[in-house]
Amino acid sequence: MVKxxxxxxxxxxxxxxxxxxxxxxxxxxxxxxxxxxxxxxKNGNLVxxxxxxxxxxxxxxNPDVKIEIQSVAFDDYLKKxxxxxxxxxxxxxxxxxxxxGVQLVDSGILxxxxxxxxxDVKKNYVESAIKGTTINNVIWGIPIEVDNYALVYNKKLLKxxxxxxxxxxxxxxxxxxxxxIKKDNKGAVKQYGFAFLAGWDSAVVxxxxxxxxSCGGKMLAPGYKKCLLNSPEAIKALNEELRVFKNGGTxxxxxxxxxxxxxxxxxxxxxxxxxxxxxxxxDKFAETVGVAPIPYIDKPANVSYAWFTGVDSTCxxxxxxxxxxxxxxxxxxxxxxxxxxxxxxxxxxxxIPPRIIxxxxxxxxxxxxxxxxxxxxxxxxxxxxxxxxxxxxxxxxMNEIVKAWHGEQTAKQALEKATKKIxxxxxxYY
Amino acid sequence: xxxxxxxxYQKIAYLYLIIPxxxxxxxxxxxxxxxxxxxxxxxxxxVPISVTKFVGFKNYLxxxxxxxxxxxFKNTAIYTSCILLIGIPLSIIIAVLLSKLKRNAxxxxxLFIPSIVPLISIGMVWAFLYDPTWGPINTxxxxxxxxxxxxxxxxxxxxxSVTLVGIWATLGINTLISxxxxxxxxxxxxxxxxxxxxxxxxxFFYITLPxxxxxxxxxxxxxxxxxxxxxxxxxxxxxxKLAEPGGPANSTQVLVLYMYQTAFKYLKMGKASxxxxxxxxxxxxxxxxxxxxxxKSERENY
Numbered sequence: 001m002v003k004x005x006x007x008x009x010x011x012x013x014x015x016x017x018x019x020x021x022x023x024x025x026x027x028x029x030x031x032x033x034x035x036x037x038x039x040x041x042k043n044g045n046l047v048x049x050x051x052x053x054x055x056x057x058x059x060x061x062n063p064d065v066k067i068e069i070q071s072v073a074f075d076d077y078l079k080k081x082x083x084x085x086x087x088x089x090x091x092x093x094x095x096x097x098x099x100x101g102v103q104l105v106d107s108g109i110l111x112x113x114x115x116x117x118x119x120d121v122k123k124n125y126v127e128s129a130i131k132g133t134t135i136n137n138v139i140w141g142i143p144i145e146v147d148n149y150a151l152v153y154n155k156k157l158l159k160x161x162x163x164x165x166x167x168x169x170x171x172x173x174x175x176x177x178x179x180x181i182k183k184d185n186k187g188a189v190k191q192y193g194f195a196f197l198a199g200w201d202s203a204v205v206x207x208x209x210x211x212x213x214s215c216g217g218k219m220l221a222p223g224y225k226k227c228l229l230n231s232p233e234a235i236k237a238l239n240e241e242l243r244v245f246k247n248g249g250t251x252x253x254x255x256x257x258x259x260x261x262x263x264x265x266x267x268x269x270x271x272x273x274x275x276x277x278x279x280x281x282x283d284k285f286a287e288t289v290g291v292a293p294i295p296y297i298d299k300p301a302n303v304s305y306a307w308f309t310g311v312d313s314t315c316x317x318x319x320x321x322x323x324x325x326x327x328x329x330x331x332x333x334x335x336x337x338x339x340x341x342x343x344x345x346x347x348x349x350x351x352i353p354p355r356i357i358x359x360x361x362x363x364x365x366x367x368x369x370x371x372x373x374x375x376x377x378x379x380x381x382x383x384x385x386x387x388x389x390x391x392x393x394x395x396x397x398m399n400e401i402v403k404a405w406h407g408e409q410t411a412k413q414a415l416e417k418a419t420k421k422i423x424x425x426x427x428x429y430y
Numbered sequence: 431x432x433x434x435x436x437x438x439y440q441k442i443a444y445l446y447l448i449i450p451x452x453x454x455x456x457x458x459x460x461x462x463x464x465x466x467x468x469x470x471x472x473x474x475x476x477v478p479i480s481v482t483k484f485v486g487f488k489n490y491l492x493x494x495x496x497x498x499x500x501x502x503f504k505n506t507a508i509y510t511s512c513i514l515l516i517g518i519p520l521s522i523i524i525a526v527l528l529s530k531l532k533r534n535a536x537x538x539x540x541l542f543i544p545s546i547v548p549l550i551s552i553g554m555v556w557a558f559l560y561d562p563t564w565g566p567i568n569t570x571x572x573x574x575x576x577x578x579x580x581x582x583x584x585x586x587x588x589x590x591s592v593t594l595v596g597i598w599a600t601l602g603i604n605t606l607i608s609x610x611x612x613x614x615x616x617x618x619x620x621x622x623x624x625x626x627x628x629x630x631x632x633x634f635f636y637i638t639l640p641x642x643x644x645x646x647x648x649x650x651x652x653x654x655x656x657x658x659x660x661x662x663x664x665x666x667x668x669x670x671k672l673a674e675p676g677g678p679a680n681s682t683q684v685l686v687l688y689m690y691q692t693a694f695k696y697l698k699m700g701k702a703s704x705x706x707x708x709x710x711x712x713x714x715x716x717x718x719x720x721x722x723x724x725x726k727s728e729r730e731n732y
Contacts, residue, residue, distance in 0.1 A: 079694050082475045103697060107476035186572045189563060200674055252678065253562040253583040263563075392696040399498075402679035406585045421497075 023317045024066045025324060027055070028084075028091035030077040035349050036069060048348040054340050058324060065320060085109060085312075092315040093325060095144060098132035098306045098383070099390035105135045106388065111311040111318050113141060120330050129354030131383040132306025141310035142329040144341055146354040147270050148304040148381040149210055150373045152277075155290045157191065157265040166266070166292040170211070170240050173266065173295040177249025180265040194244055195254035195264045196405070201394035204401050206303045206384065207268045210294050211237040213301035213382050224387045225430045227422035229397065229415045238404060238411035240297055245405060252405050268294055271374045275350045291373040293380075304381035306354065330355070337361045352378075388429040396421045462710065469703035476697070489704040499705065501680050502688040509593050509684065510657035517597040518649050521604035526638060528605070529612045538606060545603040553666015556595045557582065560667075582667060585681040592667055592682050599663065600656075604649055611645035612638060647724035651717055658713055661686040685709055 029036065029051065038050030046053070055067045070091060072080045078100060084090050096104065104110050113121075118139040121130060129143035151173075153166045161180050167173035177193030184190050197203040209219060217233025220226065228234065244250050256267040260280035281288050293300060309329060311321045329341040336343070342358030345351045346365040352374060353359065359366060359375060366375055387393060397418045404414040469489050473482040493499050524541070528534045544552060559567050560581035568578040581591045615638060623633050639646075661684065668682050669675040676683035676691070685705065693702035 082694070082697070086475055103474060103476065107474060109476055186575070188568070188572055188578065198674075198678075251580075253580050258563070389696060392698075395691075395695070398674070399677075399679045402677065403585065406679065408585060408679070 022064050022066055023320050024068065025093060025315075025317060025321055026068045026070055026091040027051075027093040028070045028072065028077070028080060029095050030074040031071055031095075031349070032073075033071075035344075036071050039348060049344065050348055051344060054328060054344065058327060062324075065324065067324065081109075088314075090312045090314055092312055092317065092321050094310050094312065096141065096308055096310050098308065098386055099394075101133070101135050101140055101308070101310070102386050102388050102390065104310075105138075105140060108313055110140050111313045111315065112138060113311070114319075114322055117142060117322055117326060117330070120326075124330070124356055125354050126356060126359070126378055128304040128378060128381045128383045129306045129308075132304070132386070133308040135386050141308035142325055143306050143308045143354040144329060145307040145345060145349075145351045146304055146378065146381075147272065147306075147352065148302045148374055148377050149207055149268050149270055149294055150302075150377060151266060151292045151294050152259065152269045152273070152370075153266045153290045153292065154259065154262060154264070154288055156288055157262070158290075161265075166290060167295045168292075170214075170295045170297045174240070174243045174247060174249065177244050177266065178247050181248060189251070189254075190263065192251075192254040192258070192264045193249040194266045195250055195256045195259065196241070196244075197256050197268060198252075198402070201391060201398045202305065202384075204398040205394045206270075206305070207294070208237060208241065208397075208401055209303040209382075209384065210268070210301055211240055211297055213303065214294075214297040214299055215240075216298060220385050220387060220426075223430065224385065224426060227393075227419045227426065229422065230412075230419040234415050235411050237297065238401065238415060241401070242404060242411055245407075252402070262288070271352055271371055272350060274370045277370070286369055289370065291370050293373060293377055300380045302377045302381040304378070304383050306383065332357060387426075389425050392425055393422050396425070462707075465703040465706050465710075468699055469701075469707050471700050473699045474697040475693075475699050482700075485700065489700045490708070492701055493704050493708065498680055498683060498688060499685075502676075502683040502685045505589050505681075505683055506658055506660065506685045508589065509596060509660060510654060512593045513596055513600060513653050513657045514650055517600050518604055518646065518653060520597070521601055521649075522608045522639075522642065522646070524601070524605045525608035525612050526634060528609055538609065541602040541605050543602065544599045545606075547599075549599060549662040550666040552595065552599050553663045553669075556591075557667050560591055582682070583678065585679050588668070588678060588681040592664060595667065596657070596660065596663060600653065604653070607649060608642065608645060611642045615641045644724060647720060651720045651724070654716060654720065655713055658709065659686050660684050661690065 031051065034050065036051050038046050038053055039048040041047050051069060055069060059065055059067055070080075078097075081091075081094065081100075081104075090109075096110075101110070121133065121139050121142060125133075125143050126146060128148070129146040130139070132146070133139050133141055133143050151166055157180060158164075158166065158176075161176070163176060167176050173194065180191065180193035181189060182191035197207055212219065212234055215233040215237045217231050217237060218228050219234075221228055245252075254264065256264065256269060258264045259267050259269075260277055277289055278285050294302060309325050311318055311325070315321050327340070329339055332339060333343075338346075338358050338361045339353070339355055342353040342355055342362065345353040346358065346362040350365075352366070352371065353362070366372065384390075400409075400414040400418040403409050404411055409417075468479075470484060470486060471479070471482040472485050472489075473479060528537060531537065559565050560583075562568055562578065562580045562583050565581075567581070571578050579587050582588050619637050619641075620633055623637060628636070664682055664684050664687055665675045668677055676687050686709070689702050689705045689709070692698050692705065
């Protein structure tokens with residue numbers, strides 16, 4: 001008995017000594033199962049790598065490093081970051097929405113990347129992604145995704161109505177939308193000409209900001225001390241949205257998600273909707289779905305938002321964490337001239353990788369009918385402001401815009417109310 | 431002077447009290463105390479509480495000045511009033527009607543089904559039923575050539591749509607409890623009323639309702655507390671991709687949902703705690719009023 005106990009103790013001691021030598025990193029992501037575990041065909045063969053395969057590869061190359069992926073649904077992701085941080089069990093590496101970054105930075109949650117990382121970001125990424133990752137003039141991580149918007153239209157429905165091209169200007173869209181409406185004999189709408197994205201703050205606010213930028217307006221004054229949404233440009237942009245409602249081209253119950261059913265002719269959408277549309281339209285995707293720049297009011301403009309990877313300030317192995325992120329996000333693979341993260345984004349996740357070399361060297365994925373417009377539009381894209389209480393500010397604006405959509409208030413009333421409330425929020429922090 | 435036995439007996443009694451005292455301290459006194467403490471500070475949950483800034487009653491002032499909170503309060507009050515003033519009377523009427531049926535087990539079962547389904551699921555199913563374009567409700571209305579509604583998709587009708595589902599979802603359990611109360615009333619009272627020439631309406635108002643007072647008070651208190659804490663039904667109904675939880679444009683915003691959004695979306699734990707404490711005070715005081723009326727009605731019964 002004593003001998004057996006001695007052997008067990010020896011085994012435990014041996015395992016403990018072995019584990020002392022290894023470094024453990026926890027990586028928190030908001031991605032779904034196929035994005036983490038990869039895409040497999042019917043026979044179980046890996047078709048497209050997920051994050052797990054890259055992490056396994058890194059651990060194989062660095063046997064002293066163990067990386068655990070913790071995946072949480074997007075809706076619960078920020079809560080997970082908060083709760084794990086409160087309980088002292090934070091992840092070491094995060095994927096972060098740029099808007100969350102401000103509060104994480106102010107609260108000292110994020111670690112400043114080493115110089116070689118920030119220098120690399122400054123040189124090799126698209127401008128909107130660099131701005132998204134920059135808070136208080138400091139780069140806080142490596143950009144991993146950049147998103148903007150475009151007009152997605154149903155070629156067949158436009159052709160049926162006699163249009164061979166999508167609208168280039170907002171005036172054209174306002175004129176076309178009601179002509180694409182179809183009603184049944186009881187007057188129920190069976191097909192909408194246009195549907196506004198709705199359902200969460202960014203959905204309503206981002207397309208509005210595109211129109212605001214197109215009018216030459218701004219949401220916030222420099223330094224974020226004042227909201228500028230009561231400016232004539234801002235009111236003009238919302239009035240342009242309301243014109244589509246007033247002339248019957250849409251109504252608040254029109255949903256962008258019905259585009260995949262072929263009952264909405266035009267929507268303003270982000271690049272990540274492509275895979276859903278491909279599934280919905282199947283073989284007829286290319287002949288049905290068209291993508292064009294957002295119709296402009298005064299000048300072409302777009303809004304963008306970014307995601308980046310960062311390291312927690314309480315991480316015990318910061319150097320190794322940055323080394324891993326650099327390997328994953330920045331290191332160029334000699335055979336493909338792309339980064340591993342670029343491959344993951346373009347080939348599996350279906351998002352736009354923000355590193356310039358990745359944009360060039362994924363022609364099959366990024367120069368297809370759907371995505372190429374979004375990439376071309378990056379040159380017109382202005383990042384949403386990285387402001388404290390960004391979610392609250394955007395929700396405030398969303399609610400006032402939606403009330404205007406419902407005809408409860410004019411554009412001027414909506415934006416004056418939003419400006420007042422946003423100024424109150426800003427005054428608490430700036 | 432206490433004997434040794436009495437003293438030891440008292441010590442054991444105190445020992446037994448430790449478990450409930452610890453339980454109440456950990457799960458009730460500490461959370462309430464902690465939320466009051468947090469409500470006086472500015473805390474985003476990202477920094478240790480020790481470094482948070484004391485702001486006095488600023489969070490409470492902000493809550494009372496916040497139009498979204500006032501909207502949420504109004505919506506919650508309307509929802510609760512409808513459950514108490516429409517849902518409960520309706521459940522009593524149905525319970526009385528059921529008691530008149532000889533074989534009513536099937537109907538009781540049908541009525542009880544919504545009570546065993548989680549409110550979040552009920553919300554998701556009704557969101558589909560309410561869909562203005564494809565939903566079965568508007569499809570049926572169109573068959574009869576009547577004007578359709580946008581239900582949850584219209585700021586004017588959204589809260590009404592939520593309340594309608596709330597009444598439907600709580601009807602089953604309220605009816606069953608009322609039915610048990612109706613069954614407890616001695617038949618001899620109704621027989622005596624019949625001899626005196628009392629009709630069904632008089633029997634209902636002069637026998638059934640007065641004797642159901644304790645049941646009605648119980649239903650009022652439980653429904654008041656549950657309705658004021660409504661959250662999952664609103665999330666299920668409006669949290670689909672077609673609208674935002676509490677939307678459109680806060681038209682279905684309710685207190686607990688706004689408290690949750692303030693804490694976990696806007697990271698304002700101080701303000702959310704102030705809201706929680708206000709809600710606690712509100713429910714506590716209203717429940718005491720109802721409990722007193724319950725005791726009074728019990729005394730009247732005896």
